[in-house]
Amino acid sequence: FNSGKVGLTSLDVYARDHFPLCMKYVYGILKSTHHLKHDCRLQLGLFLKGIGLTYEDSMTFWKNEFTKKIDSGKFDKEYAYNIKHMYGLVGQRTSYSAYSCIKIISSNVGVGDHHGCPYKHWDSVILRTKLNELGMTTEAIEDIVNTASKGHYQIACCKHFEYIHGQQNKVAISHPNQYFEESLECSKE
Ligand code: SF4
Structure with a gap:
């Protein structure tokens, strides 16, 4: 921490x-x-x-x-x-940890909710639109959307990382905070 x-x-x-x-x-x-x-x-x-x-x-x-x-x-x-x-300052005074990908992917997401994993909880039309808004190429978008639609959510996230940073087989994503740390490292390389 x-x-x-x-x-x-x-x-x-x-x-x-x-x-x-x-x-x-x-x-x-x-x-x-x-x-x-x-x-x-x-x-x-x-x-x-x-x-x-x-x-x-x-x-x-x-x-x-x-x-x-x-x-x-x-x-x-x-x-x-x-x-x-x-931050564990009230209640049971437990200092809670950030959620892993598995926990986020497994979360219940209802209508009007925004939490969850986009690769699991968004339909392909919305995912395609959002990736397009982020300026990704058509080839990258189709690769990521196809991977997510096969149920490979963390691999789709990994591909997103690789397309953004121009790297191949750089990481396997298992935690949002790991994604952040790895991304930060890439910007220093
Ligand atoms: Fe999904 Fe990637 Fe977030 Fe993990 S880090 S929950 S795979 S979007």
Whole structure:
């Protein structure tokens, strides 16, 4: 756990360049709607903690976004506890870990939910559209969508990584935080 490694000012750039699609997507939803449901907050919040966002920065981050839509008192009353809980500061005082790919892929995602793994939970039309919006080539999009539609979700994610970074057989993705770390490493090479 790399607490303090990542600061608030880097988050937008990191989200654009280094977050896996599951986190990039929910980060974008938070930024545009200033709200995320509980399961989605946990998926993103624990990932952000895992990449090194401190408790203080995390609280500032969530509060800044949510209070674009609700007042500060409502945030303190209804949402602050949730952030403290992620960092093990209340309740059972368990310091929770970021979710693995298997956990995210296995999660229940209902209508109107945004959490989950895009390669598992999005239909191919939506996946194709989102990959296109990210500027991927038609060849890359079809390869990734075909892989995901065969049920190879983590391989589809790995292919996405490889197309973005111009590398082949670089990684097998098993954890969103591993994707982030590997992506960061690629940018240093
Ligand atoms: Fe996220 Fe893992 Fe799915 Fe990739 S395979 S999008 S890292 S849950």
